[in-house]
Amino acid sequence: MSEIRSVLKRVERHLAKSKVGDDVARDVEAYVVKLKAAIESDKTGGFRKDLSASRQAAKELEDIAVAKLGYKPKSPTREYVESIGVAVLVALLLRAFVVEPFKIPTGSMIPTLLIGDHIFVSKFTYGLRVPFTEIFMVEFAKPARGEVVVFTFPVKEARAHVKNTPREQACIDEGSLREPKDFIKRIIGLPGDVIEIREGQLYLNQNPLPRTLESRTPTGSFMAPVLTQERETSGEYTYTIQYRRPHEDFGPVKVNEGHFFVMGDHRDDSSDSRCWGQVPMENIKGRALFIWLSLSDQEGEFIRWSRFGSTIH
Template sequence: MHFDLAKTLVGLTFATGLIWAIDHWFFAKRRAAEVPAGEAPREPVLVEYARSFFPVLLIVLLFRSFLAEPFRIPTGSMMPTLLVGDFILVNKFAYGIRLPVLDKKIIDIGEPERGDVVVFRYPKNPQEDYIKRVIGKPGDEVSYRNKRLYINGKEMPQDSHGPYAGTDQESRDLVRRNAESLQENLETVQHRIITIPGEQVGMDFTVTVPPGHYFVMGDNRDRSSDSRFWGFVPEQNLVGKAFVIWMAWRGFGDGVVEFGRLGTLIK
């Protein structure tokens, strides 16, 4: 069963706030009047918990809804930029302020730029969060031929950095398959990608991004389920822009924590 943290936070914040407010306005004064002079009235346990937790829940709700939200990377589709076990923070106001749960934009701040690493609700199952890189903006013509990317007819340059090297479990599998590390230039953003020579994932194609949608791809080009397979990301599905790695948990078999990645800005 899917656990919706946003709805849970809203519900708990509303419930604790309501309990505290009702007690304050209707019952607290009556209890104070019934207590002998000099003694402090005792709050019911439920009211005490509500008063204690409401401010904390409210702060967490506001921070998570309008400022930043933490996510954990579960797959290797964004390698080498993001590794399995990386914990990231996502800027929730980069593309506009949205109401929690309703996901209705109330303030328009900006829009994704080509090369942004974005978290979004998977179009085929909005209960799942995906993370990919923006390749095509509304109106762009995106082509992919022989593992080379073309945007509006212009090839995005790629420079080889030799065989891909890594020590975590996902990286070791790529090393065994002779994966190659390249630097791709998306005009405004330069970033690393991984390809596996001899493997053809998906068909070559040319598409035009419709209004209000984005074309996204993973940096691990031959190990990513992205717009090449399931289509475009609607603007209303955007959650925010990934901007920093705050924890890199590798598990006990791979050194537990990779301290060198902590605080790494995501580009």
């Protein structure tokens, strides 16, 4: 039916632009009316409709348009190519301005996000950018504490940070310092905030972030015998973090203007702002929305069905 309607619209547009006499216009319009009536008749046919009347009327309309208006019908190949072109353009526009898919490659956000989770990222939340650049045309909002965001790794800032940081504290691979790639972390500190960690407890502006114990699980490791999971609250978000080494100290560090301090939920297995510094606003691509696919590499489990559609908090 979409092909038939397409013929009707194209001929009507061609007729409106054609400079023909009233008699020719009336002849063509008669076939337009006939096709519209056939379309309405086929619409009421329910499951039994075969669209034969509409197809015949569309062919007759094209034939008279060719004969009297100089109309050139589109070939099936052209129709196919144009359909693909429109679909590709829509996909590119959606990716540039609205949503973008992202695959979780590492365990730095466990347990919130697992390796193999495929998520959608809203690129519309914080504003509209010039396509394929980091320049905002218009900004709608700033990232909030506790939000999970995808960002382009800040190579320039990280190089400067690593240069002035003891090597054992600069936990970043050399590849990330050479070329930009996408990271996903949680916003912990906003511009002007002071971030500090004492004995594993995260402090924001000298106040400990609220936490409640969720579980403690033996790991069988002598160096890190217990895996602890806790519920932490930052801003409007409450989420689960986990760690094996509870005695970390860091900071205090003040977040620079126009920058954000980010951390992974897997606190002792995440390369984040503790390692390579802060993330500029222009590097943030968007906010993580939900999981649309989750693939596991565990034996006997290929698809994690229970994670489909899970909102990311």
